[in-house]
Amino acid sequence: MLGHDEDASDATDEERAWTEALLATTLPDAIFAEVKAAVDRTGVAATRRTTGTWRLTSDAK
Secondary structure, three states: OOOOOOOOOOOOOOOOOHHHHHHHHHHHHHHHHHHHHHHHHHHHHHHHHHHOOOOOOOOOO
């Protein structure tokens, strides 16, 4: 079962079921992506409150 071991599952662990191995590797990535999106969104919202524009654009590309 997921969550019953103290250490994280390894995708190549022979004793793990496919679903457990895939979920154990997918969930941390999904959580990271969600936190990153929240931080990015907070940053642009703060920029809007400060400058009045949604994003700061740079002319130098």
